[in-house]
Amino acid sequence: KSKSRVKTQPGYIRTLIAGLSRHQSRWRWIGVLGSCVIIIIAYGYGLHRILEFDPARNEGEVVVGYFQPSLEPAYDAYRNDRQYVAGAFNLFANLGLKTILTARGELDVLVAPESAAPFHSSAAPDTDSSAAWQDRQRELYSPTMHSILILLARYGRVDIVYNELTVAANHGYHNSITVMDAESAERTASYHKRRLIPFGEYLPGELESDSVLRPFFPEVSRYRPGDHALPLPIQIHRNPNRPARRRPVALPELRPETMTLLSDPAAVRARFPAPGRTSDEIDLERTVYFAPLVCYESLFPEYVRAFFIQRQRPVPALIINTSNDVWFGNFIEVYQHNAGARLRAIEMGRYMVRANQSGLSTIFDPLGRAVVPPLQPGERDVRAAAVPLRTEVTAYMRHGNFSVFLFTGIVILLMVIGLCYPSLRRPPVA
Structure with missing residues (x-):
């Protein structure tokens, strides 16, 4: 009897495997159909976004101008190079004026790219602060930058x-990204970059004092990350709904001697006093908030999403990304960075103004399409366009990366099923 049990055991196992094998094709089809369902859902949602998108359905629009100076890389050795810094300031002033003139006085917002005025700040020393703090501010403050x-x-x-x-x-x-108000010509708000580049903008372990790595990496900046995803305000002093009949602002005369005042902020204020506003302009005035992104922060979805999910802060109506890819020349990194930033416009359902120091500079719509011809790497020029403001809430705003994790989990489960069940078809070893 014992011998007969031993001989019959392989028969039971074969019967079990045969039964499972009959169901193997069913599991295979479940894996195939499950994968198809995921693809259909993903592409279906994208198609729905495309078909439902209506450019006219917005909360008004603003006219945004930006320029691309295409400076040389701002190496630390150039910090005290008067010729390099003066050249950067000269381009800042001239391209800024060119942008204003290109828009024929209809510009609402002027965006300058990252490092358009390298190494410096427009924040004058605060006389109410400590002497040490004022000394640190003086190291950065440039009256010329402030005047421009x-x-x-x-x-x-x-x-x-x-x-x-x-x-x-x-x-x-x-x-930082800072806003200067048109009416007061004062700095109104600043956002500090939160995601820094290690060994580019800071050295690991360098907080209160120099890192032991500093002698080996002297070119690395000494930046510190910001704490908050702070939307910044811009004041629209003219009709935000921008009908075609809107009258351009009459630009004042700009005399050659004016440019000699660009080291004296007080003299520039006196030359260009605050313009008066009509009652219609006051009635139409409103504040618009945008999500500021410095350089490669645009590659991190959750960092961008943080601007849109804060209950006690206003929801941004557009995204502005100031960037500097001059270090990469015309290589693939420039195009990868641009493509990554484009995804943030799609996820948030917002127009994105992307001002890059050396290219690519453009404006993306909520479907990720460039609505303005991009300024190419190395090109030096300006652009101006009307940018619609939007307030829709997208699926990514609500759920973040949850849907990504969910679909990834389902795919892994289907892979496990596909890998495990075919192995049951193998005949047992005698």
């Missing part, structure tokens, strides 16, 4: 969004 910003704001009656360095509370500095 006042000139552009007052001359074109535009809010200016620009990149600068600001003093951090601890050791180091912030890489």
Whole structure:
């Protein structure tokens, strides 16, 4: 009897395997159909977004101008190079004025790219702060940069969004996006870059004092990350609904001697006093908020999403990304960065203004399409366009990466099923 049991056991096993094998094709089809369902859902949602998108369904629009200076890389050795810095300031002023004139006085916002005025700040030393703090501010403050910003704001009656360095509370500095108001020609708000590049913008372990790595990497900046995803405001002093009949602003005369004042902010203010506003302009005035992104922060979806899910802060109506890819020349990294930033416009359902120091500079719509011909790497020029403001809530805003994790989990499960069940078809070893 014992021998007969031993002989019959392989028969039971073969019977079990045969039964499972009959169901193997069913599991294979489940895996195939499951994968098809995921693809259909993903492409179906994308098609739905495309078909439902209506450019006319917006909350008004703003006219945004930006320029691309295509400077040489701002190596640390250039920090005290007067010729390099003067050349950068000269391009900032001239391209800024060219942008204003290109828009024929209809510009609402002027965007300058990252490092358009390298190494410096427009924040004058705060006389109410400590002597040590004022000394740190003086290291960064440039009256020339400050004067140029006042000139552009007052001359074109535009809010200016620009990149600068600001003093951090601890050791180091912030890489910041700041807004200068057109009416007051004052800095109104700043956002500090939160995602820094290791060995590019900071050295690991370098917080209150220099890192032991500093002698080996002297070119690395001493930036400190910001703490908050802070939407920044811009004041629209003219009709945000922008009918075609809107009358352009009459630009004041710009005399050659005006350019000699660009080291004296007070003199520029006196030359271009705050413009008066009509009652219609006051009635139409409103504040628009945007999500500021410095350089490669645009590659991190959750960092961008953080601007849109804060209950106690206004929801941005557009995205502005100031960037600097001059280090990569005309190589693939420039195009990869641009493509990654494009995805953020799609995820958030917002127009994105992307001002790059050396290209690619463009404007993406909520479907990721470039609505303005991109300025190519190395090109030096300006662009201006009407940018619609949107307030829709997208699926990615609500759920973040949950759907990505869910679909990934389903795919892994289907892979496990496909890998495990075919092995049951193998005949047992005698």
